[in-house]
Each structure stands twice: as structure tokens, then as C-alpha cells.
Amino acid sequence: MGRILFGGMSALLICIFLSPKFIEFLRRREFGQQIREDGPEGHHQKAGTPTMGGILIFLAVSVPFLILTDYEWKSVGVFGTAIACALLGFADDYMKLVRRRSLGLRARTKLVVTIAISLGLWLVAHEEAHLPSYLFLRFVDYHVDVGPLYPVLIYLVVAGTTSAVNLTDGLDGLAAGCAAIVLLASRS
Numbered sequence: 331m332g333r334i335l336f337g338g339m340s341a342l343l344i345c346i347f348l349s350p351k352f353i354e355f356l357r358r359r360e361f362g363q364q365i366r367e368d369g370p371e372g373h374h375q376k377a378g379t380p381t382m383g384g385i386l387i388f389l390a391v392s393v394p395f396l397i398l399t400d401y402e403w404k405s406v407g408v409f410g411t412a413i414a415c416a417l418l419g420f421a422d423d424y425m426k427l428v429r430r431r432s433l434g435l436r437a438r439t440k441l442v443v444t445i446a447i448s449l450g451l452w453l454v455a456h457e458e459a460h461l462p463s464y465l466f467l468r469f470v471d472y473h474v475d476v477g478p479l480y481p482v483l484i485y486l487v488v489a490g491t492t493s494a495v496n497l498t499d500g501l502d503g504l505a506a507g508c509a510a511i512v513l514l515a516s517r518s
Contacts, residue, residue, distance in 0.1 A: 337398050341390040352386045384419050385416075386419065402459070404455075407454035422434035424493075447488055463476055
């Protein structure tokens with residue numbers, strides 16, 4: 331429990347102390363969000379809102395993880411998935427900046443990469459971590475064997491969580507608030 335608290339506090343301190351400098355750097359480099367013309371009027375005033383804040387959040391999570399982890403396949407698989415999803419998000423934001431419009435990577439590209447990430451996680455879970463292909467439903471004390479649907483379930487979880495962050499974040503940076511709520515609830 332001490333390692334979890336230390337890791338969480340380390341991530342918090344990294345964000346607190348590096349965020350102002352990082353946001354200033356993004357503003358100087360004009361790494362700001364492009365606004366679609368057909369969007370709501372209220373969003374036009376938010377043009378130029380710094381983007382790529384996920385870099386700092388991922389750094390804040392990665393440093394304590396890399397220092398404190400036990401490097402078991404379970405944790406390495408999850409961290410590898412996080413790296414892959416962060417790289418996908420970075421590529422999407424980078425394309426938005428390069429093209430100077432609100433459209434990043436094509437949806438088909440994101441779909442194919444997300445499938446590849448999910449299959450990679452499934453391979454690590456199945457071949458290296460030797461996790462069983464069943465779900466334990468605590469509230470009814472029952473095991474559900476998902477068998478060959480295990481990779482599909484992993485895809486649904488990965489795609490659902492990454493898409494939820496993308497939709498929630500939008501222009502207003504709401505992903506951080508939603509993530510904080512989820513992280514606090516998951517430890518209860």
C-alpha cells in the first residue's frame with residue numbers, strides 16, 4: 331500500500347510542478363487546438379487551447395511506475411498498452427497540429443491500431459502472464475468463461491476506455507477530472 335501512495339503522490343507532484351512550465355511551452359510553440367467551423371459558437375473563443383497535455387500526464391504516471399514496479403507480466407502488459415495508446419493519441423494530436431485543422435488520424439487507422447494494441451495485450455495476458463480466460467463477478471460470486479471471446483472483450487475494454495477519454499476531453503480538458511473521479515472510486 332505504501333508503494334501505491336508513494337507512486338500517487340509522486341505523480342501528483344510531477345503534475346503540480348511541471349504543468350505550468352509545460353503549458354507555457356505549448357503556448358509559446360503554438361501547439362493549440364484547432365476549432366471546426368461547424369462547431370458551437372462558444373467553442374470558437376477556445377481556439378489555440380494547448381493540446382498534448384497527455385504527454386505530461388503520461389510522464390507523471392510512467393516515472394513512478396518504472397521506479398516502483400515489480401515488472402511482472404501483468405503490470406508490463408498494462409503499461410505497454412498504456413504506452414501504445416499514448417503513442418496513438420500523440421500521433422492523432424500531432425496530425426492535428428501539422429495539418430492545422432481539428433481532424434487527426436483517420437478513424438480506420440485508429441481502429442486498426444486499437445485492434446493491434448488489444449491483440450498485443452491479449453497475447454501478453456494469455457501467453458506470458460497466463461491469466462485465465464474467465465471473469466469473476468464478485469457481486470454474485472460467479473465465474474464466466476469467455477473462452478475465444480477473450481480478445482474481443484479486451485478490445486471492447488481498450489477501445490471503450492480510450493474512446494471515452496477522447497470524447498470526454500474535447501476542448502475543455504475534462505478528461506483529467508473524469509480520470510480523477512474514476513481513480514478515486516477504483517481504490518475505494
